[in-house]
Amino acid sequence: MPHLNELDEQYRDKGLTVLALTSEGAKRTEAWIEAKGAKFAYAYDRGGLAKQLGVRGIPASFLVGPDGKIVWQGHPSGVNDALVTKHLEGALTKPLYEWDGAAKKIKSAFLDGQFGKALAEAAKLAEKDPFGEEAGRIVRQVLESRVASLEAAIEKGDVLTAYEGSKALAKGLKGLPEQERVEAITKRISKDKELRAQMKAQEKVLKITAETPRRKKECDAQMDALKKLLKGKEGTFVGGQIEAKVLELFQLKSRLQF
Amino acid sequence: MLTSLLLSALAVTGQPVAPLAADKVGTQLPVVEIEGLTQSPASSFEELTGRLVLIEFFAYW
Incomplete structure (x- = not known):
């Protein structure tokens, strides 16, 4: 992570904030941060941001513009001076x-x-x-x-x-x-009746998947409920959300022992 | 369509594969809930609003 120290030092006063996030425990993370000599800001992702952003492997980087929009995502090796300076315009130099x-x-x-x-x-x-x-x-x-x-x-x-x-x-x-x-x-x-129906379906997806399953049986129950909900919604946004959730549960089930 | 998606995932690798991470470029960053913000004068993620923020997800291992 030396590149993050360098980027932080070079661009902090020009509007860049470097923020490293982990979902691991504090004890080992703190020890690691110290051992690596990391000087940039870091925090613990307890709200599942990585999951919401679809992160499948670590490390992974996202560049977020001053207006809150994601302007780049990829492997940290892809972050370079050209990328940062390209997006610095309009960023607050005074945080x-x-x-x-x-x-x-x-x-x-x-x-x-x-x-x-x-x-x-x-x-x-x-x-x-x-x-x-x-x-x-x-x-x-x-x-x-x-x-x-x-x-x-x-x-x-x-x-x-x-x-x-x-x-x-x-x-x-x-x-x-x-x-x-x-x-x-x-x-x-x-x-709009149709829009309200789609919203209701989205709420139902959240309700069905509110608890993370701990057993294969629970994965099956959620997948069954989602598959029922999917009927007639294929090709829609909520249909895509349902399919993504089912795939997630399918993979989770394969990792569970019981 | 869903069944075929799952079956093809299995067929290719013999293992359930992770879906490609959705391309989030151009979308608004979701609400960020973080704890223990350290080595920063900011007291919350919201105080970074208006800055160009480079987020790197990492682990000690």
């Missing part, structure tokens, strides 16, 4: 945790999802400090990215993500033009 004074109000509202309030505070700050403009720019960029991703979600059939995301995001958008876009998503879903 949120260094925002002080009036900028703290912007940060607080921003992290709370109160985008309207954050932008108002940024505009106020911009009257006396150019940093207010940069802060406002980042808030706008992140907001646009989140709205666009919800619009993309509903177009590809991920109705549940679109619905829940829109409901959550709408709360902090009062008076902003994005409010209408986000409310249009929830309105569309509420009025």
